[in-house]
Amino acid sequence: MGEAPAFFVDNLQNGFSNGFGLKSKGFETFTDVGDKTFVIGGANSDSTSSVGIQIYDKSTGKWVIPTVLGTKPKTCKGHSAILLNEDRIMISIRGSTPDDCIWFLEVDTEYVKEQKKDFGTEVVAWSKGVTGEAEKPVVISGPSGVGKGTLINMLMKEFPSMFGFSVSHTTRAPRGMEKNGVHYHFTERNVMENDIKHGKFLEFASVHGNLYGTSIEAVEAVADSGKRCILDIDVQGARSVRASYLDAVFIFICPPSMRELEERLRARGTETEDQILKRLRNAEAEIEQGESSGIFDYILYNHNLEECYENLMELLGLGGSAPIKQKPSSKVIDPPSNHSVSKINNKMVINCETKEVGNEAKNLIILDVSSLKGGAPGRTRGLNIHAIDLFSDGLNGIRELR
Numbered sequence: 001m002g003e004a005p006a007f008f009v010d011n012l013q014n015g016f017s018n019g020f021g022l023k024s025k026g027f028e029t030f031t032d033v034g035d036k037t038f039v040i041g042g043a044n045s046d047s048t049s050s051v052g053i054q055i056y057d058k059s060t061g062k063w064v065i066p067t068v069l070g071t072k073p074k075t076c077k078g079h080s081a082i083l084l085n086e087d088r089i090m091i092s093i094r095g096s097t098p099d100d101c102i103w104f105l106e107v108d109t110e111y112v113k114e115q116k117k118d119f120g121t122e123v124v125a126w127s128k129g130v131t132g133e134a135e136k137p138v139v140i141s142g143p144s145g146v147g148k149g150t151l152i153n154m155l156m157k158e159f160p161s162m163f164g165f166s167v168s169h170t171t172r173a174p175r176g177m178e179k180n181g182v183h184y185h186f187t188e189r190n191v192m193e194n195d196i197k198h199g200k201f202l203e204f205a206s207v208h209g210n211l212y213g214t215s216i217e218a219v220e221a222v223a224d225s226g227k228r229c230i231l232d233i234d235v236q237g238a239r240s241v242r243a244s245y246l247d248a249v250f251i252f253i254c255p256p257s258m259r260e261l262e263e264r265l266r267a268r269g270t271e272t273e274d275q276i277l278k279r280l281r282n283a284e285a286e287i288e289q290g291e292s293s294g295i296f297d298y299i300l301y302n303h304n305l306e307e308c309y310e311n312l313m314e315l316l317g318l319g320g321s322a323p324i325k326q327k328p329s330s331k332v333i334d335p336p337s338n339h340s341v342s343k344i345n346n347k348m349v350i351n352c353e354t355k356e357v358g359n360e361a362k363n364l365i366i367l368d369v370s371s372l373k374g375g376a377p378g379r380t381r382g383l384n385i386h387a388i389d390l391f392s393d394g395l396n397g398i399r400e401l402r
């Protein structure tokens with residue numbers, strides 16, 4: 001398979017000779033993939049934002065700074081790197097928090113290949129490794145004023161440990177009671193457009209004259225918390241999500257009539273007359289698409305709120321006695337700063353040695369990577385983690401971490 005060895009570069013100081021003519025700022029790893037060497041850490045990092053990446057192309061003898069996509073790890077005080085399946089590098093971050101220590105840098109996955117075509121540059125993409133799998137997100141769409149927010153609030157109130165809301169970005173101004181980061185991330189248009197350009201959004205659309213969008217991070221953060229993600233987005237957004245990597249359930253909420261919709265919008269009292277008229281004009285096209293476009297798995301009619309809520313719960317498998325959701329156990333994996341990594345078939349072995357007076361202990365963390373799912377630009381899920389404690393007198397115990 002031509003696996004590259006795990007490299008460790010400890011305590012490198014400025015200006016060390018690394019054989020590449022690369023000025024080191026410390027903590028780089030070098031991973032060969034074909035005729036490219038991926039240098040991770042130090043040299044290209046701007047010290048505050050993230051771990052830097054440079055590529056040395058052996059066939060041309062040139063350095064390339066790639067376009068870097070996905071959620072990036074924060075600057076770290078060292079890491080180890082090992083190549084997985086010739087298309088991604090697994091990185092374990094030293095001395096990191098338990099839920100932040102395994103990362104993947106995709107260098108030749110399908111996603112990266114596609115992005116290379118779009119950008120016309122070298123591209124690499126980060127994703128964070130997490131254990132377990134996420135439940136299918138639920139996309140809820142429907143015309144403005146139909147009652148989407150009301151239904152979602154009821155669901156979140158009744159099942160707070162089960163559902164989490166995907167907080168969208170928008171360029172519209174906050175309404176009276178709306179809080180930044182809770183109801184929306186209220187954003188300047190140029191900032192949002194720049195983030196869209198850099199691939200941070202799962203979908204976005206111009207809705208009633210403002211820009212709205214779901215960031216990849218908003219959806220993944222809910223899944224990370226062990227909850228099922230709910231998205232409240234318009235029909236254009238639902239179409240984009242349908243075409244994306246995200247496997248979701250799509251529900252369209254329909255009003256009993258246009259007249260009733262108008263009454264609800266007016267009674268809510270949050271829009272100006274012009275805005276109400278604009279929303280009502282858009283509603284007609286949205287209802288037509290919601291009912292006929294094939295985007296949606298289910299249509300719910302919100303005539304009577306309680307009935308509609310019952311039907312929504314039924315669809316989500318919460319009818320009758322709802323299952324009690326157990327929070328997934330926290331993933332206790334926290335490699336110390338002096339760990340090393342090696343690869344045996346589909347298992348990554350992180351070797352964490354601790355030397356105390358009179359007691360030499362070896363702690364092996366085994367990462368089974370045979371069932372990885374997802375990946376950049378979201379998360380790499382399905383890591384399976386076990387820890388083995390070896391003491392000087394031999395095998396002491398195996399702890400199942402999940």
Ligand SMILES: Nc1ncnc2c1ncn2[C@@H]1O[C@H](COP(=O)(O)OP(=O)(O)OP(=O)(O)O)[C@@H](O)[C@H]1O
Pocket residue numbers: 142143144145146147148149150151264265267268302303304305306
């Ligand atoms: N079945 C119903 N019968 C009567 N009023 C309802 C019903 N469902 C919701 N409403 C009311 O209609 C108004 C609009 O509801 P809501 O704000 O939830 O709509 P929305 O679809 O989230 O709108 P937007 O897309 O603009 O955010 C609210 O005042 C809400 O209380």
Ligand SMILES: Nc1nc2c(ncn2[C@@H]2O[C@H](COP(=O)(O)O)[C@@H](O)[C@H]2O)c(=O)[nH]1
Pocket residue numbers: 141142143144148168169172203204205207208212213214232233234235236237238
């Ligand atoms: N495509 C997206 N549509 C979104 C998103 N967040 C909200 N919305 C939709 O916008 C309208 C108006 O919302 P309002 O809060 O201004 O009343 C509504 O239909 C929402 O569903 C998003 O991230 N993407």
